[in-house]
Amino acid sequence: MRRPLGKIARRLLSVCLRPVYGGVGCIVVLHRVVPSGERSVLGDNRALEISVEDLRAMLEWMDGACLEPVALDDVRARLSEPSGRKFIAITLDDGYRDNLRCACPLFREFGVPFTVNVATGFVRRTASLWWYFIERILVGRAALRFSWDGAEHAWSWALPHERDAAFNALAALIRKQGPASRDALLLALGESVGLDPLEETRQLIMNWEEVRELSAEPLASIGAHTVGHYSLNRLSEAEARAEILESKEDLEAQIGRPVRHFAYPFGGSSAVNAREFALARACGFETMVTTRIANLFPAHASHPDRLPRLVVSGNYPIRSNLAALESGFVTVRQGRFRRLVTL
Numbered sequence: 001m002r003r004p005l006g007k008i009a010r011r012l013l014s015v016c017l018r019p020v021y022g023g024v025g026c027i028v029v030l031h032r033v034v035p036s037g038e039r040s041v042l043g044d045n046r047a048l049e050i051s052v053e054d055l056r057a058m059l060e061w062m063d064g065a066c067l068e069p070v071a072l073d074d075v076r077a078r079l080s081e082p083s084g085r086k087f088i089a090i091t092l093d094d095g096y097r098d099n100l101r102c103a104c105p106l107f108r109e110f111g112v113p114f115t116v117n118v119a120t121g122f123v124r125r126t127a128s129l130w131w132y133f134i135e136r137i138l139v140g141r142a143a144l145r146f147s148w149d150g151a152e153h154a155w156s157w158a159l160p161h162e163r164d165a166a167f168n169a170l171a172a173l174i175r176k177q178g179p180a181s182r183d184a185l186l187l188a189l190g191e192s193v194g195l196d197p198l199e200e201t202r203q204l205i206m207n208w209e210e211v212r213e214l215s216a217e218p219l220a221s222i223g224a225h226t227v228g229h230y231s232l233n234r235l236s237e238a239e240a241r242a243e244i245l246e247s248k249e250d251l252e253a254q255i256g257r258p259v260r261h262f263a264y265p266f267g268g269s270s271a272v273n274a275r276e277f278a279l280a281r282a283c284g285f286e287t288m289v290t291t292r293i294a295n296l297f298p299a300h301a302s303h304p305d306r307l308p309r310l311v312v313s314g315n316y317p318i319r320s321n322l323a324a325l326e327s328g329f330v331t332v333r334q335g336r337f338r339r340l341v342t343l
Contacts, residue, residue: 021328023295117263146192223261294341
């Protein structure tokens with residue numbers, strides 16, 4: 001049985017790996033920044049959340065680690081002509097209201113640029129923030145049963161790990177769906193428990209007025225994140241193209257400026273590949289970011305349609321998590337010692 005590495009061993013290994021796997025820069029992905037008392041009770045959703053105190057610690061750590069904060073607009077130029085300190089660009093996905101209310105003041109305090117990638121279906125209240133909808137269902141009961149697509153689905157739980165298993169099973173079922181079937185599934189699920197699948201969207205996601213307010217912040221930029229936040233490989237080519245292009249055009253019409261950057265929903269290797277990369281390129285973005293975990297190297301300048309990011313999880317201490325990611329330690333473990341992660 002493989003034993004986990006101790007803290008000292010991880011730290012030493014990270015120091016040794018950084019010269020080879022640290023790269024010339026990195027892009028960090030966050031989702032929510034919330035007050036400590038508002039963290040999710042479910043591990044999968046809590047992974048998407050860091051506290052306000054965590055964000056402050058992260059920005060302080062960046063300064064101590066001699067990382068140079070840059071806007072996403074500058075990443076391609078820095079890859080083409082690396083110079084100076086290693087750079088770091090910060091992105092936040094989905095369009096949560098707390099990005100404006102909780103995170104933006106801290107970025108302003110530290111003078112750090114950031115990009116918020118917005119799924120326009122969330123802003124228009126037409127797409128469900130289904131992972132938080134599932135949480136409300138599961139936390140409020142000990143069993144769930146509903147009918148959908150001619151089949152009965154049922155789970156029960158008494159312990160947190162059993163509830164987590166129910167969450168994972170539901171999430172897997174939802175991710176497999178295309179646009180029409182996902183909406184039908186969420187509607188059937190909501191009707192079975194008497195809950196509205198769009199309630200979490202209204203509570204947690206910015207409205208258009210707030211998106212425009214954030215766009216006016218000098219340090220902020222707005223990126224596209226599709227319309228409905230579907231797993232793009234589950235869509236036809238025409239559907240996937242529409243998801244990408246319509247989100248860009250919708251955002252540009254609302255904020256009155258070009259949208260140069262795009263983040264793939266579910267951007268792992270099982271969700272987006274050559275077809276999705278080609279579709280995003282054709283929509284005219286400058287950078288397109290995945291959730292493949294790796295640092296950036298000069299050769300990534302030739303692959304702006306598939307830039308990796310360092311995915312920060314709220315389930316781990318922020319400083320040690322960031323140090324392990326930025327050093328390349330996580331890339332080595334997950335990427336089988338590849339330096340240039342493009343696939």
